[in-house]
Amino acid sequence: xxxxxxxxxxxxxxxxxxxxxxxxxxxxxxxxxxxxxxxxxxxxxxxxxxxxxxxxxxxxxxxxxxxxxxxxxxxxxxxxxxxxxxxxxxxxxxxxxxxxxxxxxxxxxxxxxxxxxxxxxxxxxxxxxxxxxxxxxxxxxxxxxxxxxxxxxxxxxxxxxxxxxxxxxxxxxxxxxxxxxxxxxxxxxxxxxxxxxxxxxxxxxxxxxxxxxxxxxxxxxxxxxxxxxxxxxxxxxxxxxxxxxxxxxxxxxxxxxxxxxxxxxxxxxxxxxxxxxxxxxxxxxxxxxxxxxxxxxxxxxxxxxxxxxxxxxxxxxxxxxxxxxxxxxxxxxxxxxxxxxxxxxxxxxxxx
Amino acid sequence: xxxxxxxxxxxxxxxxxxxxxxxxxxxxxxxxxxxxxxxxxxxxxxxxxxxxxxxxxxxxxxxxxxxxxxxxxxxxxxxxxxxxxxxxxxxxxxxxxxxxxxxxxxxxxxxxxxxxxxxxxxxxxxxxxxxxxxxxxxxxxxxxxxxxxxxxxxxxxxxxxxxxxxxxxxxxxxxxxxxxxxxxxxxxxxxxxxxxxxxxxxxxxxxxxxxxxxxxxxxxxxxxxxxxxxxxxxxxxxxxxxxxxxxxxxxxxxxxxxxxxxxxxxxxxxxxxxxxxxxxxxxxxxxxxxxxxxxxxxxxxxxxxxxxxxxxxxxxxxxxxxxxxxxxxxxxxxxxxxxxxxxxxxxxxxxxxxxxx
Numbered sequence: 001x002x003x004x005x006x007x008x009x010x011x012x013x014x015x016x017x018x019x020x021x022x023x024x025x026x027x028x029x030x031x032x033x034x035x036x037x038x039x040x041x042x043x044x045x046x047x048x049x050x051x052x053x054x055x056x057x058x059x060x061x062x063x064x065x066x067x068x069x070x071x072x073x074x075x076x077x078x079x080x081x082x083x084x085x086x087x088x089x090x091x092x093x094x095x096x097x098x099x100x101x102x103x104x105x106x107x108x109x110x111x112x113x114x115x116x117x118x119x120x121x122x123x124x125x126x127x128x129x130x131x132x133x134x135x136x137x138x139x140x141x142x143x144x145x146x147x148x149x150x151x152x153x154x155x156x157x158x159x160x161x162x163x164x165x166x167x168x169x170x171x172x173x174x175x176x177x178x179x180x181x182x183x184x185x186x187x188x189x190x191x192x193x194x195x196x197x198x199x200x201x202x203x204x205x206x207x208x209x210x211x212x213x214x215x216x217x218x219x220x221x222x223x224x225x226x227x228x229x230x231x232x233x234x235x236x237x238x239x240x241x242x243x244x245x246x247x248x249x250x251x252x253x254x255x256x257x258x259x260x261x262x263x264x265x266x267x268x269x270x271x272x273x274x275x276x277x278x279x280x281x282x283x284x285x286x287x288x289x290x291x292x293x294x295x296x297x298x299x300x301x302x303x304x305x306x307x308x309x310x311x312x313x314x315x316x317x318x319x320x321x322x323x324x325x326x327x328x329x330x331x332x333x334x335x336x337x338x339x340x341x342x343x344x345x346x347x348x349x350x351x352x
Numbered sequence: 353x354x355x356x357x358x359x360x361x362x363x364x365x366x367x368x369x370x371x372x373x374x375x376x377x378x379x380x381x382x383x384x385x386x387x388x389x390x391x392x393x394x395x396x397x398x399x400x401x402x403x404x405x406x407x408x409x410x411x412x413x414x415x416x417x418x419x420x421x422x423x424x425x426x427x428x429x430x431x432x433x434x435x436x437x438x439x440x441x442x443x444x445x446x447x448x449x450x451x452x453x454x455x456x457x458x459x460x461x462x463x464x465x466x467x468x469x470x471x472x473x474x475x476x477x478x479x480x481x482x483x484x485x486x487x488x489x490x491x492x493x494x495x496x497x498x499x500x501x502x503x504x505x506x507x508x509x510x511x512x513x514x515x516x517x518x519x520x521x522x523x524x525x526x527x528x529x530x531x532x533x534x535x536x537x538x539x540x541x542x543x544x545x546x547x548x549x550x551x552x553x554x555x556x557x558x559x560x561x562x563x564x565x566x567x568x569x570x571x572x573x574x575x576x577x578x579x580x581x582x583x584x585x586x587x588x589x590x591x592x593x594x595x596x597x598x599x600x601x602x603x604x605x606x607x608x609x610x611x612x613x614x615x616x617x618x619x620x621x622x623x624x625x626x627x628x629x630x631x632x633x634x635x636x637x638x639x640x641x642x643x644x645x646x647x648x649x650x651x652x653x654x655x656x657x658x659x660x661x662x663x664x665x666x667x668x669x670x671x672x673x674x675x676x677x678x679x680x681x682x683x684x685x686x687x688x689x690x691x692x693x694x695x696x697x698x699x700x701x702x703x704x705x706x707x708x709x
Contacts, residue, residue: 001445001465003490058490103679103698106628107605152605153541153564153589156629157494163389163698164412164445170699183677187699190649190677192627199588200607201624203648206667208621219359221669224650227627 001161002154003058004146008115009067009162010055011139012101012247014046015118016094017071018125021080023251024310034079034308039125040132041078046122047135056142061165079307085323086312092171093312099166100176100188101246106197108155110244111162112147113234117247119143140238148236175250192225198233358655358668374653374671375693376709380702381418384429385411387681387696390447391498391591392544392632394682394696394703397451397458397473405686406473407703408449408460409696415449415462417475418703430475434464445496452502456524461508463497468510468518470529479527482520484512499545503559503573507532511542517561519577535577540564543591549637550597554660556580557614560600562590568600570614583617592633594642597658599665601642603630609644611656611665620665626650632683636690641670643693645683649675651695673706 018039025035045051062070068091075082075090082090101114119140126132150158170186181189196202203223210216234243313319353361387393387409397406403422408415415432434444444466451473452459458473470480486495497518499511508520508529515538521530540563548555557580558573566585572578583600592603599620600612607626612619626646634643635656642654653671658664678697686692692707 001447001496002494003492058492060490108629151540151564151587151589153543156589156591156605157541160389167388167412167699168386187677190679192649192674196607196627200627203607203624203627203650205624206621206669207623208666209619211618211663213619217666219668221362222672223627224672224674225627225648 001060001164002157003060004150004154005061005158005161005165006059007052007055007143007146008111008158009061009098009165010070011046011115011143012098012111012118013067013071013094014074015115015122015247016097017075017090018042018122019249019251020090020093020312021075021310022125022249024312025080028310030308030310038078038080040129042074043122043126044132044135045074045077047132047139049135049138052139052142056146061161064165081307081309082312083309083319083323085319085326086310088326089312089322093173095166095169096171096173096176097250098162099169100181102159102162102166103188104190104246105159106195106244107152107199108159109150109152110197110234110246111155111159112143112236113242113244114247115143116140116234116236117242117244120242121249137238144237193227195228195231198230200230202227202229355657355666355668358657358666362655362668362670374708375673375706378692378705378707379424380704381407381420381427381694382702383407383409383416383418384431384701385414385416386699386701388412389631389679389681389698392448392450392682394632394684394694395450395460396684396686396694397453398687399473406451407694408451409682409703410446410449413445413464415446415475417460419474432460432462432469432471432475434462435466435469435478435481447496447498448500450500452500452508452522454502454508454522454524455505457522459502459508459522461500461510463500463510465494465496468497470508470520480520480529482518482531494541496541499542499561501545501547501559503547507573509535509545509547509559509561511538511545511561511563513541515539515542515563517542517545532575533577535561535569535571535579537561537569537579537582538563538567540567543589544593546593546595548595548598549635551637552597555598555614557595557598560593560595560614562593562602564589566590566602566604568593568602568612570600581615581617583612591630594633594635596635596637596640596656598660599656599658601633601635601656603633603644603646605629607646607648609633611667613663613665621667623654623667625652628679631679631681634684634693636685636688638688639690641685641690642667643683643685643690645680645695647679649678649680651675651680651683651693653690653693675704 105111123136172186176182204220206219207215208217231243311319388411393410395408405420407418413434417430419428434446444464446462446464448463460471460473462469467483471478494513496513497510501509503509506522508522510518517535519533521532543562545561547559557570559571561569566588568583570581572580589605590602594601598614600614602610609623609625611621625644626648628647630646632645640656642656645651651673655668655670657666680697682696695704
């Protein structure tokens with residue numbers, strides 16, 4: 001549908017990934033210098049100029065499989081290693097968090113404010129490193145240039161495209177369940193209270209007019225909710241208060257990250273990944289992916305000593321158990337792409 | 353009933369006990385896959401001679417069709433896929449599916465990123481395919497068809513993302529459907545279209561088209577469609593529109609509903625109806641009941657009275673139904689009186705039904 005969805009999907013998912021990794025690095029007491037290196041390396045890779053150039057080109061959204069591959073590569077852009085189970089869990093959390101944010105956005109245009117919340121946090125992560133900071137600033141400018149002129153209808157199209165991507169995902173996230181923003185069946189709570197979106201009036205008034213335009217009748221009706229007036233509009237510039245809280249960091253060392261895959265509702269049959277049928281468009285997608293990955297330089301681990309593993313679970317045993325017991329319908333098939341030689345055009349070998 | 357009596361009745365209905373509610377929830381119909389978040393994502397076709405009702409709901413690149421017998425005992429399902437003209441191109445998402453009722457036949461129309469497919473009403477045979485001009489490499493402006501309406505005896509009109517409206521001439525049977533005209537008036541993507549549904553031949557306006565900037569165009573059908581009026585938007589997308597007894601009912605992204613006189617553009621009423629983007633409007637032509645549904649989880653029923661002689665239009669709120677934790681994407685009456693209505697929601701794999709008590 002909308003050909004302008006991928007940058008927003010990537011930046012917001014990337015932002016969530018950084019929140020989670022930051023929390024895990026601190027929870028596992030990884031030395032500050034190593035943790036900082038990981039965050040800097042990932043952010044540098046995320047905002048690589050060539051990579052972003054490809055990303056911002058008009059294109060259809062990637063499949064879940066393809067996008068997962070990109071994030072796999074990104075998560076391994078530094079000395080940090082993640083086992084399969086942890087990577088799966090990381091991706092579950094990232095996607096459910098952004099799904100929540102997209103769904104709860106008061107107006108479709110507010111997805112841009114959510115993106116700025118992520119960007120603001122990323123900027124804060126790298127505020128001491130000017131070179132990366134300038135990359136981030138450059139990305140702000142690209143976002144502003146591309147998205148601020150769009151109409152409300154075009155933003156809704158972007159939102160609808162994102163919602164198709166997230167369709168049928170109901171993974172339960174501990175932090176959401178605890179905060180009562182997600183039900184035990186995995187569906188998000190949609191309150192019928194609180195401030196109305198900017199530009200919307202509180203429901204309840206009918207005004208009727210005469211042919212000359214004079215108001216002749218005013219009626220009230222019960223709106224069935226508990227709404228309040230809209231808040232002021234957030235800033236769509238490089239700086240400024242965003243007002244919307246969606247997209248800000250909800251994790252902290254004391255609020256661990258957990259997901260539940262077992263005991264999902266009987267609709268789990270519908271929670272299959274979209275691409276289970278043989279995929280004739282895979283070739284085209286692989287080419288797109290290869291071009292994109294060409295811009296993602298993967299750090300070679302210079303010495304084995306420098307590298308370390310991050311666990312998204314409380315213990316190694318739990319992580320192993322999670323890998324074994326992960327239901328089939330939740331498996332992410334990852335595409336293996338080896339960029340062999342980059343001279344002139346890219347020569348890639350794809351296998352999956 | 354006088355206007356004041358109607359107001360009293362509506363206020364009373366709002367205060368009543370649960371067992372005196374205007375509508376009650378019936379057994380839902382399960383569908384094979386969940387509804388996608390698309391405007392007007394439910395179409396209903398009542399087939400009285402066979403005691404059946406058809407429902408269609410779009411999921412990504414597929415349409416879920418269910419045929420439900422009125423006794424509630426028989427359900428049969430069918431899934432239609434969007435047509436992919438050649439295998440190497442990317443899959444085509446469907447924007448909308450709707451039945452078009454013409455005097456001698458009913459056609460099921462599917463609009464997607466690649467083009468327009470038309471089927472016999474039970475979805476068994478595709479009778480026509482119109483391909484859109486899709487560029488080789490994707491452009492910033494998306495390409496798709498959206499907005500479907502049957503007009504008078506022989507036309508099916510479909511909107512395009514460029515703002516054009518395609519007018520197809522449909523014979524009483526067979527597949528000799530032809531593109532008769534392209535109406536170039538809108539500059540923004542078409543969101544929805546509606547034809548006059550009162551059945552009255554006195555109404556001059558036959559069709560209204562709506563776009564992403566909220567602009568409405570009012571047309572008279574014929575060999576050459578004639579533009580009768582343009583009603584400007586206020587830079588807010590009009591996602592759903594209906595036309596009844598010469599009155600345009602338009603639902604907007606701000607949650608407002610506005611009623612206009614089609615020919616003149618005079619505004620009759622403005623309602624702060626919903627707290628979020630409106631996704632669907634429907635009118636029961638025999639009773640004047642209006643159904644509105646939005647992302648805010650609410651379905652609301654209103655009563656519309658149009659008196660052409662005195663040029664007066666009145667609207668009264670009748671009923672609310674909250675579909676908990678659901679962003680509604682489709683809501684339609686199942687019959688011309690509004691005795692029953694059906695609702696779809698994003699990520700929901702069922703069609704929820706309500707009937708009057």
